[in-house]
Amino acid sequence: MLQISKCHSVFALGAYETPALKVSSGSEVIFETHDCFQSQIHNEHQSIDQLDWNRINPATGPLYIENAKPGHVxxxxxxxxTIDQQGVMAxxxxxxxxxxxxxxxEIKIIPIKNNIAQFSEKxxxxxxxxxxVIGVAAKNEPVACGVPGEHGGNMDNKKIRAGSTLYLPVFVExxxxxxxxxxxxxxxxxxMVSGLEVGGRVSVRVTVEETFSLTHPFLEDETHYYTIASHKDLLQAVKISTESMHQMLMTRTGISxxxxxxLLSVAGNTEICQVVDPLLTARYALPKKVFQSLMES
Known part of the structure; x- marks a missing residue:
């Protein structure tokens, strides 16, 4: 499988970054990643103040996907x-x-063994x-990797995990x-701003979709659909993500x-992704079985 090494680090998502790799639609690629501190923390006695904060939240890439054009998804x-065998919190x-x-x-280094994080002795x-952090180049000026938005970015959405599929609007070629x-x-x-931060490897399959469009990130897993939005006001992020799901529900099912x-008021849930970045991120979750029932009727 093709791979992008973590030596290809970017700190902003924009059109001016030189691609680390070019692939065709449908390709599978491994992204090797640093942790959010770019592997600067080696022990619990280090001072947070001594970190180079210009190296925080690196992302690996970018990956250029042939035939992806503005307006596509x-x-x-x-x-x-796959994650490393220890993580860092602060x-x-x-x-x-x-x-x-x-x-x-305070820095806390947490060993990980057999998929178990040893948070403490107890x-x-x-x-x-x-x-x-997962995103495409932003629409206009580059956006720092630490900031979420319509392009994705630092959404800190725990539902973006193995087995899920993320859909992102494309803004640049x-x-x-x-x-x-x-x-x-x-x-x-x-x-507390940090989760259990780790380096690792992410395997993805990337496909250009031309039959529909998006204005914000959309996610699905085995059981749910999620509409995602980020805004400086958390209530607005909740509202935008809810409106996106509402529109999708009407479009796909034809209900009023x-x-x-x-239906959303009784069958779905507004959920928070993160409340610590420059823009705050919310998601609206709706079970797939709701759509399936309406489509079958």
Whole structure:
């Protein structure tokens, strides 16, 4: 399988980045990734202040997909995620929802063995690897990898994991897909800014879709559809993601505006991805069986 090494790191998602690799639609590619600190943390005695913050949140890429053009959709099937054998977390003064009460920075290195994260002597947690940063080149100016948006980016969506499929609107020729910021574990919200940050390898299949369009990222897994939106106001992110699902429900099933809204009010869920980045990210989740029942009727 074709591979992009983590030495091909980018810190912004834009049209001006030189492709690390060019492939045809339908190709399978492995992205090798750093952790979000670009592997700068080696022990728990290091000072957070000594990190080079210009190297935070690198993504590997970009991948140029032939025949991807503005207005198309890039389908990214997450085939597998393999993570390193240890991860890093940090508590940072001023960062995250509890940051105002963090008086001293702290680094925590967590061993991972047999898919179990050894959080402490008393607590082991099964890992559920996911992708924090995944996106195409942004529409206009490059967007830092740490910022989410219509192009994807730092959504910190724990549902983007092996077996899921992400759909991204294409804004530039070739799409220019980049991936990074893997998490062995992350909770909705990522309230301390870091999940269990790890390096690793992500295998994907990329396909150009020309028969429909998107304005925001869309995700599906075995059981659910998810519409995703990011905004500086969390309520607006929730609203946009809900409106996207509402529109999709009406378009695909033909039910009325009011009926679609009432159905979402009882059958779906608004969910938070992260509340710690420059833009905040929400997703709306609706079980696939709801669509299936309506399509069969």
């Amino acid at each position: 890039l389908k990214v099937e997450i085939l597998s995620i 508590a940072i003064p001023g960062a995250g929802l509890l940051g105002d009460s963090v008086t001293t920075s 607590l082991n947690l099964p890992v559920t690897p996911s992708i924090g 070739g799409a220019l897909l980049s991936i990074g910021d893997l998490h062995a574990l992350i909770g909705d919200g990522e309230i 505006f009011n009926e679609a809204g009432m």
